[in-house]
Amino acid sequence: xxxxxxxxxxxxxxxxxxxxxxxxxxxxxxxxxxxxxxxxxxxxxxxxxxxxxxxxxxxxxxxxxxxxxxxxxxxxxxxxxxxxxxxxxxxxxxxxxxxxxxxxxxxxxxxxxxxxxxxx
Numbered sequence: 001x002x003x004x005x006x007x008x009x010x011x012x013x014x015x016x017x018x019x020x021x022x023x024x025x026x027x028x029x030x031x032x033x034x035x036x037x038x039x040x041x042x043x044x045x046x047x048x049x050x051x052x053x054x055x056x057x058x059x060x061x062x063x064x065x066x067x068x069x070x071x072x073x074x075x076x077x078x079x080x081x082x083x084x085x086x087x088x089x090x091x092x093x094x095x096x097x098x099x100x101x102x103x104x105x106x107x108x109x110x111x112x113x114x115x116x117x118x119x120x
Contacts, residue, residue, distance in 0.1 A: 033047075071100075072100075073104075
């Protein structure tokens with residue numbers, strides 16, 4: 001009988017501890033921030049979603065190095081390709097470089113015309 005009473009007490013203590021843990025977990029970040037503000041402290045935790053416009057804000061696209069480098073005049077190297085794939089890659093690179101050179105010439109002509117018309 002004593003063993004049963006001890007076991008019931010342990011079970012009730014465990015149940016009370018589980019209930020307290022559940023109640024603590026149920027507190028939201030807003031509740032913790034309100035409590036911290038009431039105590040005179042700043043926010044307890046950083047809220048990065050709020051800093052960048054909220055959780056509903058649209059995600060910004062990440063940096064794509066391949067896309068960025070395609071717009072610059074740099075020599076790229078093809079690795080781990082078959083011979084025919086390398087030939088195709090080199091042909092595409094020649095075409096890309098010629099388009100970039102043509103675009104630079106067009107921009108240079110526009111800039112030169114701008115300066116001549118405004119300074120001349």
